[in-house]
Amino acid sequence: MKKRTVKNLLIVLASLLGLAAAAFFAFLGINTHRLKTCAHESWDNGVCLTCGYVCGHDWEDGACIHCGMVCDHKWENGICSICRIPCPHQWKHGTCTVCGMVCSHEQYKNGICFACGEVCSHEWYDGVCTVCGMVCQHVQHDMDGFCTSCGEKQLHHYVNGACVCGAQPIVYTHALPHEFFDMCSEQGSVQVVNYSAPLYAAQSVTVSKKMSVYLPYGYSEDKKYNVLVMIHGASGSDGDWMDNIIDTEHGTAVCMRNLYDYMIQQRIIEPLIIVSPYTDSYVPGGGFMDTGPEQFAQEVKAIILPYIVDHYSTYAENGSLEELQAARAHFGIGGCSNGALYVERAGMAENLGVFSNFVCLSGFSYVRDVVKSLESQDLSVSYLYAGAGTADAQKDFVIDGYEYIVEHSEKLTEGENAHIEIVTGSHTWDTWAALFFNAAQLLFQSE
Ligand SMILES: [Zn+2]
Ligand SMILES: [Zn+2]
Ligand SMILES: [Zn+2]
Ligand SMILES: [Zn+2]
Ligand SMILES: [Zn+2]
Ligand SMILES: [Zn+2]
Ligand SMILES: [Zn+2]
Ligand SMILES: [Zn+2]
Incomplete structure (x- = not known):
């Protein structure tokens, strides 16, 4: 009983070892074969010049880490649909000169677009810009009292008889018209x-x-x-x-x-x-x-x-x-x-x-x-x-x-x-x- 059991166990172990060794060598064999056959040392457009192998590309920063190919970006909404990098936007008048994206000017700060830096062309209503929400500070006005920024009528402020804009009070020296x-x-x-x-x-x-x-x-x-x-x-x-x-x-x-x-x-x-x-x-x-x-x-x-x-x-x-x-x-x-x-x-x-x-x-x-x-x-x-x-x-x-x-x-x-x-x-x-x-x-x- 005991002897037979040991013998059987050895047979099982031997066959398992055999299978593992076969698998190991098979594995080694393929790799040694590939390495031996081509090291893909020179590429042309993602194709190995030696063996014709076509690279599957793993992109990083717009270039393939295997074949070194540089992505010929196809932009979609500011992101390359091939290599997935975001466009480094270069804005000019609200349009990116790289990817062609048009800025939606979603957020303005002090009249300047947060995203593209475009200055709001301001459409004023009641002293508030309907585009960027900026509130006009009415810093300057003309002699008729109109704000030089938003055009709203301002009050003259008379110090020593005249306003900084040069206007003087309207004076009537007889009954009002x-x-x-x-x-x-x-x-x-x-x-x-x-x-x-x-x-x-x-x-x-x-x-x-x-x-x-x-x-x-x-x-x-x-x-x-x-x-x-x-x-x-x-x-x-x-x-x-x-x-x-x-x-x-x-x-x-x-x-x-x-x-x-x-x-x-x-x-x-x-x-x-x-x-x-x-x-x-x-x-x-x-x-x-x-x-x-x-x-x-x-x-x-x-x-x-x-x-x-x-x-x-x-x-x-x-x-x-x-x-x-x-x-x-x-x-x-x-x-x-x-x-x-x-x-x-x-x-x-x-x-x-x-x-x-x-x-x-x-x-x-x-x-x-x-x-x-x-x-x-x-x-x-x-x-x-x-x-x-x-x-x-x-x-x-x-x-x-x-x-x-x-x-x-x-x-x-x-x-x-x-x-x-x-x-x-x-x-x-x-x-x-x-x-x-x-x-x-x-x-x-x-x-
Ligand atoms: Zn190759
Ligand atoms: Zn590649
Ligand atoms: Zn790309
Ligand atoms: Zn862009
Ligand atoms: Zn913008
Ligand atoms: Zn504005
Ligand atoms: Zn104003
Ligand atoms: Zn004034």
Whole structure:
């Protein structure tokens, strides 16, 4: 049993060895034969010159690692369909000069295509390129105000009376031309706001008051607006700076607010909020009482401006005095006739801390207090615009008052941050409309 088993096992082992040896030699035999027969030492176009063997090609970097043949690339979408290498693109005007691929300009950065480096030829709409998405910075504009890049109308920025482009403010020295007053297609809105204020003579008594607030067309909480407080004249009301007719000559019912609409639409001024308080109070028990410039000085700082800041989008974060002071370059106060006295008292003399733009039309007073205020505080004036009509009974008061304060204050320089203009006209809204037009372009230009 044992012997036979061993014998059988040896037979099996011997035959297995035999098979393995045969396979080994067979394998060796082929290789030695090939090596002996041809080493494929010289190739021509992938064919061995010695034995005619056709190379199966293994490509690396566009050349075959066996036969050294260089791929005669056939490009498909920027990749060689033979050797699979990507085209090393050489772009010229958005087309690759190597593979002929046309760049789809999928991603731009600062107006330059990420892939091909082509500069976008920009198709502007509303200051944004519809091709590359670039937002125009409106770096330069021509004297007509058009951006030299995107062509959008820009506002001139007048420093010392002229814009860097060379343009000067549009000035009217007589009633505004009729064509200004076709009803504007982009109309702002007017809201009447009621508020209460102390009857200052008796602080415990509260009176109800109102003001009209003009919001420009397209008013948005996402933007910030300058605020201009405009005061009516004696026996006027809050509606005067909104609805008073200014085109008396032609008899058309065109009012102040249409002038604001027009100037904003034509990009002559930036959209702004115009606030016109009614300076009279309804006194308990009946009747009206003029607030008076002294009391109004407290009211505009403590009630009106905080209300506007808290309810509309302005440059101040909130109605606190600190915020109002920080945003003073964006607050202005103006008025006509008796309203001009409010500007001088409640603006320049008492509230230089919260206002830095002033418009005094057909009225001037409190000159010593104004000078004292200007000289005693470390606060600059963005702009003071004074004016009257040639046939205006207030003309000389305005000229004298203006000249006095400019002469006595270091803070004001005619032609730089101050200007006086006497236009053809009398003590009327035609005059004030023209003066407003001239003045509004110069306000809010500092900072
Ligand atoms: Zn060969
Ligand atoms: Zn090859
Ligand atoms: Zn190739
Ligand atoms: Zn290419
Ligand atoms: Zn491109
Ligand atoms: Zn573009
Ligand atoms: Zn532009
Ligand atoms: Zn300009």
